[in-house]
């Protein structure tokens with residue numbers, strides 16, 4: 089049995105995992121977001137070790153999540169799913185109308201599982217293709 093816990097975490101705790109998982113080739117500072125200190129951040133702990141992160145930002149009742157990342161050794165074992173379900177519950181409690189993200193195209197199928205659908209908005213940034221995906225709550 090694995091011990092899995094999800095906690096709200098301080099913004100700076102997200103940076104190392106974001107960097108390692110998402111942009112190891114870029115400088116550490118590139119994963120720090122201008123509005124990180126206005127965001128709400130969650131971490132998933134596996135056996136008391138911080139193993140994955142996600143960050144939420146809102147404008148009114150519209151919420152965006154950014155920088156969902158699970159350490160590579162721990163991917164595909166359900167931790168990303170648990171974090172997604174956690175932020176979906178959180179958004180519902182906040183009475184959010186919508187949750188959206190800039191999804192890496194290679195992660196699209198992951199988001200379909202949670203009822204996100206693609207919009208027509210796409211772009212290319214830092215070597216990755218993105219599509220805006222959203223879900224009405």
Ligand SMILES: CC(C)(COP(=O)(O)OP(=O)(O)OC[C@H]1O[C@@H](n2cnc3c(N)ncnc32)[C@H](O)[C@@H]1OP(=O)(O)O)[C@@H](O)C(=O)NCCC(=O)NCCS
Nearest residue numbers: 156157158163164165166167168169191192194195197198
């Ligand atoms: C994408 C990511 C957050 C998913 O978290 P995870 O813990 O690996 O995923 P889970 O184990 O909870 O779920 C995996 C499920 O999603 C599916 N899936 C689809 N695309 C996937 C992808 N790119 N990566 C992982 N799983 C993917 C798997 O097939 C699996 O389906 P199943 O449950 O029906 O077997 C994680 O792999 C990650 O950090 N990847 C690198 C960074 C990244 O791409 N972040 C998202 C940017 S938009």
